[in-house]
Amino acid sequence: DGGITQSPKYLFRKEGQNVTLSCEQNLNHDAMYWYRQDPGQGLRLIYYSQIVNDFQKGDIAEGYSVSREKKESFPLTVTSAQKNPTAFYLCASSKLPGQANTEAFFGQGTRLTVV
Amino acid sequence: GENVEQHPSTLSVQEGDSAVIKCTYSDSASNYFPWYKQELGKGPQLIIDIRSNVGEKKDQRIAVTLNKTAKHFSLHITETQPEDSAVYFCAPHGGATNKLIFGTGTLLAVQP
Numbered sequence: 001d002g003g004i005t006q007s008p009k010y011l012f013r014k015e016g017q018n019v020t021l022s023c024e025q026n027l028n029h030d031a032m033y034w035y036r037q038d039p040g041q042g043l044r045l046i047y048y049s050q051i052v053n054d055f056q057k058g059d060i061a062e063g064y065s066v067s068r069e070k071k072e073s074f075p076l077t078v079t080s081a082q083k084n085p086t087a088f089y090l091c092a093s094s095k096l097p098g099q100a101n102t103e104a105f106f107g108q109g110t111r112l113t114v115v
Numbered sequence: 116g117e118n119v120e121q122h123p124s125t126l127s128v129q130e131g132d133s134a135v136i137k138c139t140y141s142d143s144a145s146n147y148f149p150w151y152k153q154e155l156g157k158g159p160q161l162i163i164d165i166r167s168n169v170g171e172k173k174d175q176r177i178a179v180t181l182n183k184t185a186k187h188f189s190l191h192i193t194e195t196q197p198e199d200s201a202v203y204f205c206a207p208h209g210g211a212t213n214k215l216i217f218g219t220g221t222l223l224a225v226q227p
Contacts, residue, residue, distance in 0.1 A: 033215055042123065043159075043217040058214065065124055090158050097209045102147055104206065104215060106158025 003027065006091050006107030012115050013078070013085065021076045021110045023091035030096050032074035034093070036060060037088045046089075049074055050096060078112065086114050117142045121218040128195050129226050136221045138205030139187045146209040148188045149180055151217075153202045159217075162203075163190070182207060195225045 004025040013019045023032065031050050035043040045058030049068040063082025068074055074093075077083045088111050094104040118141040128134050138148075146167040151159035165188065166173045166180045171181050176195075181188040187209070192199055205218040 007179055031213070031215070035217075040222075042220040045216060047216060048214060056214075092158070092215070094215065097147070097213055097215075102209065103149060103161045103164065104151075104159075106160070109156070 002092060004093050004105050004107045006089075006110050008110060009108065011110055011112045013112060016080045017112055018077055018079050019056075019112065021078070021091075021112070022091055023074045023076065023107060024072055025093040025105070026072060027070070027093055027105060029093035029105070030071070031094045032068070033092045033094075034058075034064075034066065034074070034076045035090045035092065037090060037109075043090065046076065085112055087112060117145075117199075117207075117214065117216045119205065119207060119216050119218040120142075121203075121221050122219065123221060124219065124223070125179070125222045127224045127226060130195060130197060132137050132195055134190075134192045134195055134199070134205055136190045136205075136223070137187055138189065138207065140205075140207040142188065143186060144209070145186075147205040148179065148207050149205070150177075150179060150190045151204045151206065153203075153220075159204055172191055192223075195223075197225050197227050199223060200225045 007022045020100040033048045034046040049055035065077045090109050091107045092104045120139045152162045153159040163179050164223035176193050178191040203221045
């Protein structure tokens with residue numbers, strides 16, 4: 001089945017640790033995105049990528065880092081510099097804007113909790 | 116950058132009533148206008164979309180209408196059912212930026 005997969009579903013982090021969230025897609029999409037969602041809030045864009053080995057900061061990139069070494073993969077690292085990392089993280093992929101059918105497909109999310 | 120707002124932020128209706136959610140955007144170059152539904156603890160899923168060469172699109176109980184001149188588009192749900200209860204997001208794009216920005220979200224509660 002084609003789709004986008006995030007792992008793990010739940011993640012616990014001690015203060016001061018870096019953690020990496022995985023996002024893999026087999027939809028052959030060029031664009032991939034990471035969002036943060038706090039309880040009762042909307043989706044805030046962290047980073048996005050349109051092509052391998054290139055990515056851009058979103059609206060809340062501080063304390064996060066990404067890489068795009070393969071078209072299928074876009075991992076997100078939550079660093080110790082992120083002061084309030086507890087949230088629900090969503091990864092998405094789509095064709096590039098301007099192409100037909102630019103629907104965004106989302107993973108099931110990773111719920112990160114700092115303990 | 117693109118500014119996307121939704122109204123209302125919360126909406127409570129009785130089962131069988133209609134619901135309308137409006138999305139206002141700032142990038143006049145946007146040419147793709149989707150609506151997503153997010154159920155609790157899950158990622159959003161596309162429910163309906165429209166492109167800038169069409170003013171209205173309908174799919175069973177849901178419809179989307181577009182007013183490009185005024186830069187807004189709306190989601191219409193008729194004969195609402197309890198399973199329509201969710202958070203709905205708009206995400207207009209295709210304009211000057213490649214960023215995919217979502218609206219502020221609308222929590223719809225359908226009371227049985």
